[in-house]
Amino acid sequence: MKKHYLIICLYIILCSCRTxxxxxxxxxxxxxxPNTTVAFVDLNGNFYPENWDTQIGPxxxxxxxxxxxxxxxxxHILTNFETKKLAEYRQDISNKKRVFIFVHGYNNNEAKSKKNYDLLRxxxxxxxxxxxxxxxYWDGLTSNNPFSSARIWFYATGYSQMAGEFGLRKILNEIHNKDIFIISHSRGASVVLSSLSNPPYNDKFRRDTESLGIAVDNKTPLSENANRIVCIMLAPAIGEIDFTKQSDNRxxxxFSPQLKNIHITTNKDDYVLKKFIGLQKELNPTTLGYNDRAYNTLKSTYSFFTVDNxxxxxxxxxxVYVNNPKFQKMIDTYVKNK
Structure with missing residues (x-):
């Protein structure tokens, strides 16, 4: 009963205000x-067009x-801009050997994420x-409230899937025969996974989104473009369920054979992954980044997993994760001799 009470309390917190x-x-x-592309999508994975605030209204x-x-x-403004922008992405990348993609987590604004991206460089x-x-950049929601992480978590989990499935995947489909390194933090891991194959949506999120006329099932899969994809997931705020099928979460x-490695971190002292009061298994799990139990389970199915504690x-x-000396070793493993 005590655990269920805590879950109900957390649910109330989750359903409060968001930005x-x-x-x-x-x-x-x-x-x-000379070599940077900025890609910014909204909560459903739509790319912001030029003068978006005046062209399409408030x-x-x-x-x-x-x-x-x-x-x-x-x-039509969104459609035309997206077609144009993706062609530009394809052109800019065409003469490069390697592509590095940075993906932030939930409860981050543009300015904060930019600082972390600059640090990654x-x-x-x-x-x-x-x-x-x-x-x-994706809409993982933000808040200055002390309970911000909990308040926006439910919404951000669904938006992360939309951002990957309808945003990042379109960029990946413009890249051919490259070494791709995707570095994500926290719920950014969900963005990455959702770009690689269609994710399993929460039933309520699916109903609410589709009731607005927005489909959550992308009929355009990840293209087999002979890329070599390595994903480094720092503090991945995901669980085993994020690897399941849409139609059957058992x-x-x-995943595409282009995916060569998913290298994760685990950290039982990360209070966010623990969800402060030990609810890492509840309310959209964060177990993959918390300890090695989910990793060991998934490892038996997926050979592409590597872990650092x-x-x-x-x-x-x-x-803090980026400045950890262990992260530098992770990076050097894949890119030092390329």
């Missing part, structure tokens, strides 16, 4: 010479960019002529 992570710029999806925090455009009969031996960096889903680090912050 969307929207770009400050009216033209956020840009190229920054963006409402309770709706998606798509719905706002639909209400203003300007959905300092840890990687980037060659500006051979490497392309993609800074991926069966694990398949970060026990003793009493922080969930992206920058």
């Amino acid at each position: 969307n992570n929207i770009p400050k710029s009216t033209n956020p999806n840009i190229q920054i010479p 963006y409402k925090k309770t709706s998606s960019l798509y719905l706002t455009a639909q209400q203003n009969n300007t959905t 300092t840890k990687i031996n980037i060659d500006p002529t051979q490497d392309q960096i993609i800074e991926f 069966a694990y889903r398949n 970060f026990d003793g680090q009493n922080s969930h912050s992206f920058d």
Whole structure:
């Protein structure tokens, strides 16, 4: 009874106020010479077009960019911009050898994520002529409230799946025969997984989203483009269920042979993954990043798993994980001699 009471209390906290992570710029999806691409999607994975705030009307925090455009009969603006922007991504990447994609977690705004992305750059031996960096921003919601992590968690879990399935996957499908390194933090791991194959949505999230006329099942799969994909997931706020099939959460889903490795961290001292009061298995699990139990279970199905233990680090912050010497060793394993 005590555990159920705690779950009910946490649920009440989760259902309180939230703020969307929207770009400050009216033209956020840009190229920054010599080798950086900025990709910014809304809560349903739609890319923000140029002058999005004036072309499609005021963006409402309770709706998606798509719905706002639909209400203003300007959905063609989103479609046309996306086609143009993806072609630009393809061109910028075409002459590069390696592609690094950075994906932040939930409860992060653009400015905070940008600082962490800049920190990541300092840890990687980037060659500006051979490497392309993609800074991926998604709507993981934000809040300055002390209970912010709990307040927005339910919503962010579904939006992370939409961002990966309908946003990041489109970028991956423009990349051919490259070494791709995707570095994510926290719930960003869900964005990554959802870009690689369709995720299992929470039933309520599915019903609520589809009632707005937004499909959650993407008919365009990850293209087999002969890429070599390595995912480094710092403090992955996901569980075994995130690897299951949409139609049957008792069966694990398949991934493209392009996925060569998922390298995760585990940390029993990460209070966010523990969910403060020991509810890592409840309310959308965070067990993969908390300890090695979920990892050991998944390892028997997926041979691409590697793990590093970060026990003793009493922080969930992206920058603390990046500054941990163990992270540098993880990076060096894959990119030092490339």
